[in-house]
Structures are given as C-alpha cells and as structure tokens.
Amino acid sequence: MSPADALEAIVYYLDRALAPASKVRAFLRAAQVVREQGDERIAQLAAAGRLEDLPGIGPSSAQVITEALAGMVPARLVRAERESRLPLTEEARPYRASLRGDCHVHSDWSDGGASIEQMARAAQALGHEYLVLTDHSPRLTVAHGLDRDRLVAQLEEVERLNAVLAPFSILTGMEVDILEDGTLDMDDDLLARLDVVVASMHSKLRMDEREMTRRMVLAVSSPHVDILGHCTGRKLRSRGAQVASDPEVARPPSRFDPELVFAACARFDTAVEINCRPERQDPPDPLLDVALDWGCKVAIDTDAHAPGQLEWQVFGCDKAARHRIALDRIVNTWTAGELIEWAGSHPTG
Incomplete structure (x- = not known):
C-alpha cells in the first residue's frame, strides 16, 4: 500500500x-x-x-x-x-442485500467532499448498481447549491462519466429546497429533465404547524418530486459509527400534521426518505409508522457527503427491519430503469 x-x-x-x-x-x-x-x-x-x-x-x-x-x-x-465498523443485524441483512442504489448523495459540486466519480466508484465497490446524484439547489448558498447553468453543466458531466463507468449508472437528480410557500427551488423544465428529485427543507424549520403542513403538502404534490427528504429536519447529538437507541435531540423536529403530509405522499406517490445519517435518523419511528400506515413507499438513503458515508445504509436497513417494511415498498431495491419509470409517473392532480 x-x-x-x-x-x-x-x-x-x-x-x-x-x-x-x-x-x-x-x-x-x-x-x-x-x-x-x-x-x-x-x-x-x-x-x-x-x-x-x-x-x-x-x-x-x-x-x-x-x-x-x-x-x-x-x-x-x-x-x-x-x-468505524458498522454493525448490521441479522434481521437487516436481507434489506441491505436487496438495495441496488442510493437515492440521496452529494458531491463536491455542492457541499460534498469528493468528486462525482469518486462517489460513484465507492458506490460501485459496495455492490451498488447506481447512485442518484442529488446536489443542493441554489437557495442553499452555504452548501454552494447549483444554479440553472451549473446544473446543466453537471448533467453533461454525468453523461460523460456514465460512458466511462457503464454498466454502473449515475442517475441525475437534485436535493431541491422546499421554499417557505411550498414551491421548489429550481425551474420546472430542469426538474423534469432529472431522473429523481429529492425535496427537503433547510430553512424556516420552526414555522407554525399549520403553515408547515401546507408547505410540505404543496411540495410533495408536485409531479417533479419523487422523495420527501429528512422530513422533520431534526438533528441529534449522536455522532460516529454507533447510533444511539435513544438519541438526544440537538435540534427539535419541525411541527406538522403527519396524517395530512403522509396522506399527500401516498396520494401523489411520493416516497418518504429514511435518512440514514447518524445525526438525523429521520423520520423518528412513530412518524415512520404513520407513513407506512398510509401506504407510502420509502427510500433508504445515506445523504452521503463523502465515500465512507455511503455505508450508512445499514442504519436505515435496521430501521426498515424493525418496522418490517416489505422490500418492494423500498424504491431503491428496484432497478435503475424501474426507479426512473416510477419517478416519471406521478399523478398531477
């Protein structure tokens, strides 16, 4: 070495x-x-x-x-x-073995610590067939979010890399900010060009419960939105490879009506993300139960900002096992083609 x-x-x-x-x-x-x-x-x-x-x-x-x-x-x-070894329970092993990709990954085009190619090759080494590149949208300036021109340039870079990395696929995407009024932080024509869109909130997380509910429902009803990212926005004090079973909250979750939000996710076929980051573990178990009761699909995503963080899917697999989620309800157990087809088929009203 x-x-x-x-x-x-x-x-x-x-x-x-x-x-x-x-x-x-x-x-x-x-x-x-x-x-x-x-x-x-x-x-x-x-x-x-x-x-x-x-x-x-x-x-x-x-x-x-x-x-x-x-x-x-x-x-x-x-x-x-x-x-740094990550434990995986026996119950979670079938989930991890069934995952074909990761639908929420960042690169150094926004606030990640590695290039697109480095992230892709790390995912490939873990046995994935694809990853969805979801760098931030322009509103999140602290994360060097991509404006329209930079997103177009990134699409060209992904096309170039896919020719090199085949049969592994980098799917185009974005973690688009949900603005305060429920609209999305990128033009519709560009969102329509992306394979998978994750919509998340990064600001005004302490909004009134009623207004926050309206904001989230409007966002997940967009035919461009495929996955609702880290829905509560909470942050935990637990860090490192060991995830606390009873984590201490560092930033409280946003307040919204989960019945209405997850009913909207089910109605518009928007998946709910199980965010695997150790300091997020979002949604909390009771809210995930509500989403599952409404019949929502889920995505087990790392929200990785560096290659080593792509292994965090084990945390989400443990959560999925505890909730006995059917494998076919997890969108990243599907092939890339199936995922893209589903993402392009959401109802519009």
Missing part, C-alpha cells in the same frame, strides 16, 4: 465514523501533498527524517507515511478501520 493510498483509506474510515471535519481535512490534505510530491521525493524525505518539513504533514500523517513505506499496514489505518 502506497503512503497516499493509506492516507486516503484513513480518510474513508474517518468519514464512515463521522469524525470531526478538521481531522478528515488534515489527512486528506496530507494525501494530496504526498501525491503532489511523488513517491520518490516522499521516500527521500522520509529517509532524511524531513517529512514534517512539508506543509500539511504532521506527526500523525508522517507516521502513516513511514509505516507504509516500510511495507507495513499503518497502525492508524488499522485503528480507523476497526473503530
């Missing part, structure tokens, strides 16, 4: 464990420095004991480089892999 490969593997496992961003960036920067310098130069500096002369190389990354050059599996890599 080369030093750069070792450092990048550590980044993967840190992302899988939802480690602090500063730690992830440090190892990622070290990997970039090593690749820029080249193997020969790195070996010379290591032999001279001067690795830390390089900007971005500290004691921890220097130790990883030294051990990799010596033909060892770096101790830091072994520890990162062990500490």
Whole structure:
C-alpha cells in the first residue's frame, strides 16, 4: 500500500465514523501533498527524517507515511478501520442485500467532499448498481447549491462519466429546497429533465404547524418530486459509527400534521426518505409508522457527503427491519430503469 493510498483509506474510515471535519481535512490534505510530491521525493524525505518539513504533514500523517513505506499496514489505518465498523443485524441483512442504489448523495459540486466519480466508484465497490446524484439547489448558498447553468453543466458531466463507468449508472437528480410557500427551488423544465428529485427543507424549520403542513403538502404534490427528504429536519447529538437507541435531540423536529403530509405522499406517490445519517435518523419511528400506515413507499438513503458515508445504509436497513417494511415498498431495491419509470409517473392532480 502506497503512503497516499493509506492516507486516503484513513480518510474513508474517518468519514464512515463521522469524525470531526478538521481531522478528515488534515489527512486528506496530507494525501494530496504526498501525491503532489511523488513517491520518490516522499521516500527521500522520509529517509532524511524531513517529512514534517512539508506543509500539511504532521506527526500523525508522517507516521502513516513511514509505516507504509516500510511495507507495513499503518497502525492508524488499522485503528480507523476497526473503530468505524458498522454493525448490521441479522434481521437487516436481507434489506441491505436487496438495495441496488442510493437515492440521496452529494458531491463536491455542492457541499460534498469528493468528486462525482469518486462517489460513484465507492458506490460501485459496495455492490451498488447506481447512485442518484442529488446536489443542493441554489437557495442553499452555504452548501454552494447549483444554479440553472451549473446544473446543466453537471448533467453533461454525468453523461460523460456514465460512458466511462457503464454498466454502473449515475442517475441525475437534485436535493431541491422546499421554499417557505411550498414551491421548489429550481425551474420546472430542469426538474423534469432529472431522473429523481429529492425535496427537503433547510430553512424556516420552526414555522407554525399549520403553515408547515401546507408547505410540505404543496411540495410533495408536485409531479417533479419523487422523495420527501429528512422530513422533520431534526438533528441529534449522536455522532460516529454507533447510533444511539435513544438519541438526544440537538435540534427539535419541525411541527406538522403527519396524517395530512403522509396522506399527500401516498396520494401523489411520493416516497418518504429514511435518512440514514447518524445525526438525523429521520423520520423518528412513530412518524415512520404513520407513513407506512398510509401506504407510502420509502427510500433508504445515506445523504452521503463523502465515500465512507455511503455505508450508512445499514442504519436505515435496521430501521426498515424493525418496522418490517416489505422490500418492494423500498424504491431503491428496484432497478435503475424501474426507479426512473416510477419517478416519471406521478399523478398531477
């Protein structure tokens, strides 16, 4: 294993464990420095004991480089892999084995930490047949959301990558913001061009319950919306590979009438997302029961912003197993063709 490969593997496992961003960036920067310098130069500096002369190389990354050059599996890599392992219950195994893709994934075109190709290749390595690329829409400026021109450019990039990665498929999509009045943060003509659209709320989460309900119902009734993302918007204090069974809430959930919202999802055939992020675990179990009682379809999505986070689907599979969700109600157990066909068939009234 080369030093750069070792450092990048550590980044993967840190992302899988939802480690602090500063730690992830440090190892990622070290990997970039090593690749820029080249193997020969790195070996010379290591032999001279001067690795830390390089900007971005500290004691921890220097130790990883030294051990990799010596033909060892770096101790830091072994520890990162062990500490970030994700448990999967026996009940959840059939769910994980049935998932063909992930319908909510971000890249460095918005606020993700990896390129589209890196995310796609990581998904492929996990056995997926496709991923849906769902970078943010323009309203979410803090996440570098895509405006119209950048979305069109991304569609061209996806077409190019699909020619390289076939038979694996990158499906086009967007996590489009649900605005305060229930409209969507992207032009209809572009939303119509996308394979799958996830609609989510990222602002004004403390709206009055009645207005929030109206906002959500209007959004899920759009024929362009295929999946309602992280419906409550809550944030939990639990972080890392272990998901708390009784999580402490850091940001309370939005207040809305779940009967009306999930009835609308069922009426307009909009799936409800089981968001697998450890700090979201959205929707809470009681609300998921309401959605299932209404007959809603679901999507088990990671909302991944880095390759290692694509493994978080195990958390959603555990939740699906606890609720005994039929596999054919989970839209990403379907083939890419079936998913696209369903997404283009929502009723309009």
